[in-house]
Amino acid sequence: MGVMEQQVAARSPLIALLGNPNCGKTALFNRLTGARQKVANYAGVTIERKEGSFTSPAGRALRVLDLPGAYSLSAQTPDEAITRDVVAGLREGEAAPDAVVCVVNATNLRLNLRLVLEIQRLGLPMLLALNMVDVAKKRGIEIDTAKLSQELGMPVVETVAIQAGGEQALLEALDRMPLEPATPQPLSSIDAVPVEQTQREVRRILAATTNYAHDKGNLSEKIDHVVLHPVVGPILLAALMFIIFQAVFSWAEAPMDFITSTVEGIGKWIGGTMSEGPLRSLIVDGIIAGVGGVLVFLPQILILFFFILILEDCGYLPRAAFLLDRMMGGVGLSGRAFIPLLSSFACAIPGVMAARTIQNPRDRLVTIMIAPLMTCSARLPVYALIIAAFIPDRKIGIVNLQGLVLFVLYALGIVSAMLVAWYMKRRSGSGQHPLMLELPAYHWPHLQTLALGLWERAKIFLMRVGTIILTLMVLVWFLSSFPGAPEGATQPPIYYSVAGMLGRALSVIFEPIGFGWQICIALVPGMAAREVAVGALGTVYALAGSGDDVANTLGPLIAGSWSLATALSLLAWYVYAPQCLSTLSVVRRETGSAKYAWMMAGYMFALAYIASFITYRVALALGGG
Numbered sequence: 001m002g003v004m005e006q007q008v009a010a011r012s013p014l015i016a017l018l019g020n021p022n023c024g025k026t027a028l029f030n031r032l033t034g035a036r037q038k039v040a041n042y043a044g045v046t047i048e049r050k051e052g053s054f055t056s057p058a059g060r061a062l063r064v065l066d067l068p069g070a071y072s073l074s075a076q077t078p079d080e081a082i083t084r085d086v087v088a089g090l091r092e093g094e095a096a097p098d099a100v101v102c103v104v105n106a107t108n109l110r111l112n113l114r115l116v117l118e119i120q121r122l123g124l125p126m127l128l129a130l131n132m133v134d135v136a137k138k139r140g141i142e143i144d145t146a147k148l149s150q151e152l153g154m155p156v157v158e159t160v161a162i163q164a165g166g167e168q169a170l171l172e173a174l175d176r177m178p179l180e181p182a183t184p185q186p187l188s189s190i191d192a193v194p195v196e197q198t199q200r201e202v203r204r205i206l207a208a209t210t211n212y213a214h215d216k217g218n219l220s221e222k223i224d225h226v227v228l229h230p231v232v233g234p235i236l237l238a239a240l241m242f243i244i245f246q247a248v249f250s251w252a253e254a255p256m257d258f259i260t261s262t263v264e265g266i267g268k269w270i271g272g273t274m275s276e277g278p279l280r281s282l283i284v285d286g287i288i289a290g291v292g293g294v295l296v297f298l299p300q301i302l303i304l305f306f307f308i309l310i311l312e313d314c315g316y317l318p319r320a321a322f323l324l325d326r327m328m329g330g331v332g333l334s335g336r337a338f339i340p341l342l343s344s345f346a347c348a349i350p351g352v353m354a355a356r357t358i359q360n361p362r363d364r365l366v367t368i369m370i371a372p373l374m375t376c377s378a379r380l381p382v383y384a385l386i387i388a389a390f391i392p393d394r395k396i397g398i399v400n401l402q403g404l405v406l407f408v409l410y411a412l413g414i415v416s417a418m419l420v421a422w423y424m425k426r427r428s429g430s431g432q433h434p435l436m437l438e439l440p441a442y443h444w445p446h447l448q449t450l451a452l453g454l455w456e457r458a459k460i461f462l463m464r465v466g467t468i469i470l471t472l473m474v475l476v477w478f479l480s481s482f483p484g485a486p487e488g489a490t491q492p493p494i495y496y497s498v499a500g501m502l503g504r505a506l507s508v509i510f511e512p513i514g515f516g517w518q519i520c521i522a523l524v525p526g527m528a529a530r531e532v533a534v535g536a537l538g539t540v541y542a543l544a545g546s547g548d549d550v551a552n553t554l555g556p557l558i559a560g561s562w563s564l565a566t567a568l569s570l571l572a573w574y575v576y577a578p579q580c581l582s583t584l585s586v587v588r589r590e591t592g593s594a595k596y597a598w599m600m601a602g603y604m605f606a607l608a609y610i611a612s613f614i615t616y617r618v619a620l621a622l623g624g625g
């Protein structure tokens, strides 16, 4: 955009999408603007203010805001506070929106209308988007929109945010609205009205405009009889998790083989066409062995996310939170922590941020502190590499042994997180609060959402591979290649390089847990991105390898040079893996203090070292040397 255009865009009217959690604001935002913000079937998906823009059918340039869902303007959680401050014009350097589009779930007006009435008291121009009318119609719910519009004194339109064209009525209504800069009433005018009065008003409006009495209900309640059953529920949850980890290994085999052989083929081809020298080594040993080694894990990451996205979209997640609430309550966590912790399986960063949806500050802090113990997807390559190299690809009954080990590693992360939470809570003391969580209606996973979600994941991974991982790999190669070996060297040249020296220095610390200098070299760049540890091992062993088999696959190489005890020790290390700089910086931002980032780095390093030490010694004692 040119400067002129930017100024025009900045002055175009601003519309805020506001509503209860999970009513479809983000889906509507994406439909209006063509954005691809995350949409999922649970409350608290959006935790930040997101701006987009579009041109209305009448040719008006408009800006829209997607906001975190809120039940009320008297914010209880940090994400709700963002929403409140934005609409009330309390954010520094930002005027209140020129109009509010209040999005409501048509099947649950009883809950949604309270916020509508509250927002109305701000006195901003308003429009009601009756979303999810497709579901409402299926359930036989009829809403008299004309009457509702009259009762509320604002235009009311029907929308279906997940259907192409489902935003049409909203667009037309927006074009009929005069959009002038407006000043909202102070928030105190909202707090002045007692909640009971608002609720009476909601009931009156509902009685006058809907036939909720005829609501046929939905399947969700019947499904929940099984899913939330105190005995069947947890068994189902455990079985589900188990199946997912099995699939990560058994389904990924073919696509991984394909990527491996392609990467190998390219390596061989380039290696064959280029003449011996540093450039060939950089490309073959540094880039292809390193980056290719990480790339191979794309299928496993996508399979894991395929399942997570399905669970997110169908509405199962809040149920799982519900099931685990008691267990989590036992260690002093609230069931609310479940979704932030689950997000941490992708990456601790969104997980730490999602802790904004937790009301109690202590609960929130504990959740943030344990989020990095959840196995993020950057660790998956490390696990998968070592498992594939050391754990036989065997079946015990119907159980794939490699999948089982992976499951155990994930479980270990979770159990450790619970123990740390318990310890933190025991020291700080805690009040238990009942879990208030909205259980959304189940629906079939939306294919497009699923495909988009997977695509986003693949993009994130490939971007990482193409940027930070590639850069680090080139750096690792340089440090591992220079200076060259001295006269009469007995070790491979890398031993004498800068990286080799660093690795040897570090191995003083890591020798007791079984890490030789080669592994120590890989640990350092792993701090910037954990996957790089795998890539770095690829480069280290390619460079240390003898002449011809440079592009050899890493798995057999490490299987030949590490003991089982070392392999298990490294797995244990990565369960705790304290080294992720971006997580630490987000923790500092979200907690507003560097203290917690340091504490996190410290306790995770200690746990990692202790766990690896025990694993290594026990494995040695049992004859795994």
Ligand SMILES: Nc1nc2c(ncn2[C@@H]2O[C@H](COP(=O)(O)OP(=O)(O)OP(=O)(O)O)[C@@H](O)[C@H]2O)c(=O)[nH]1
Residues within 6 Å of the ligand: 019, 020, 021, 022, 023, 024, 025, 026, 027, 028, 038, 039, 040, 041, 042, 043, 044, 045, 046, 047, 067, 068, 069, 070, 131, 132, 133, 134, 135, 159, 160, 161, 162, 163, 313, 443, 446, 449
């Ligand atoms: N059937 C149907 N489903 C919808 C509609 N709009 C949204 N959904 C689904 O409702 C769920 C919630 O949608 P989101 O857009 O994430 O809701 P949100 O209001 O942004 O939620 P928060 O960010 O948590 O406040 C998703 O599973 C969507 O696919 C609709 O009009 N019809």
Ligand SMILES: [Mg+2]
Residues within 6 Å of the ligand: 025, 026, 027, 038, 045, 046, 067, 068, 069
């Ligand atoms: Mg949202």
